[in-house]
Amino acid sequence: MNSFKLNLVQSGRPSREEAEEAVRTLLRWAGDDPSREGLRGTAGRVVRAYQEYFHGYQENPEEILQSTFEDTDDYDEVVILKDIALESHCEHHLAPIIGKAHVAYLPNNRVVGISKLARLVDVYAKRLTIQEKMTAQIADTLQRVLAPRGVAVVVTAEHQCMTMRGVHKRGVTLTTSRLLGVFRDDPRTRDEFLSML
Numbered sequence: 001m002n003s004f005k006l007n008l009v010q011s012g013r014p015s016r017e018e019a020e021e022a023v024r025t026l027l028r029w030a031g032d033d034p035s036r037e038g039l040r041g042t043a044g045r046v047v048r049a050y051q052e053y054f055h056g057y058q059e060n061p062e063e064i065l066q067s068t069f070e071d072t073d074d075y076d077e078v079v080i081l082k083d084i085a086l087e088s089h090c091e092h093h094l095a096p097i098i099g100k101a102h103v104a105y106l107p108n109n110r111v112v113g114i115s116k117l118a119r120l121v122d123v124y125a126k127r128l129t130i131q132e133k134m135t136a137q138i139a140d141t142l143q144r145v146l147a148p149r150g151v152a153v154v155v156t157a158e159h160q161c162m163t164m165r166g167v168h169k170r171g172v173t174l175t176t177s178r179l180l181g182v183f184r185d186d187p188r189t190r191d192e193f194l195s196m197l
């Protein structure tokens, strides 16, 4: 989502009290009484949890990648950050998506602090999404901002909407990838990346 669309979403944002009331409505819909003692604080907790689950809407992924280092002694090999824990939610059922992301790039003079790669994953994961879109967004943003010689992103995750409900299939993982630049065009670089995973 670009910043213009993001602002539109934000300007229509309900108040915290309205969000809590919506949670109480869902609790009544489930068949319970939101005013009973055990549930009295639940609406507030759920809204605070939503702030965590969806904090990616408040962040600008391009800003995260702004601080780069150029003093690398001409380092020109693949940089790969593996096994980045990924916590997201599907946009169809608001159910958790739990998995891992692997992010690689081949620098073109500039490198970025490795924590920023993990932060970039989080920005897109902490929004409502589907895995294909999240994978593409992570890769495309890296390519656009750092302009490296190539980018590769692989995400493997389990979708709770397939385990807790619906088709009820446990232990199924979905793998998605986006390869750009040399990772797409040069089989040796692609193989090197895949063998490092």
Ligand SMILES: Nc1nc2c(ncn2[C@@H]2O[C@H](COP(=O)(O)OP(=O)(O)OP(=O)(O)O)[C@@H](O)[C@H]2O)c(=O)[nH]1
Pocket: 090, 091, 092, 129, 130, 131, 132, 159, 161, 162, 165, 166, 167
């Ligand atoms: N491609 C893709 N599909 C997803 C992702 N997350 C959830 N889905 C799927 O989105 C689909 C939504 O399908 P619908 O038929 O509209 O919804 P539904 O009736 O709840 O579907 P079931 O899950 O089959 O019960 C389901 O097949 C989900 O498995 C994702 O990240 N990528």
Ligand SMILES: [Zn+2]
Pocket: 090, 091, 092, 093, 094, 095, 159, 161, 162
């Ligand atoms: Zn889903």
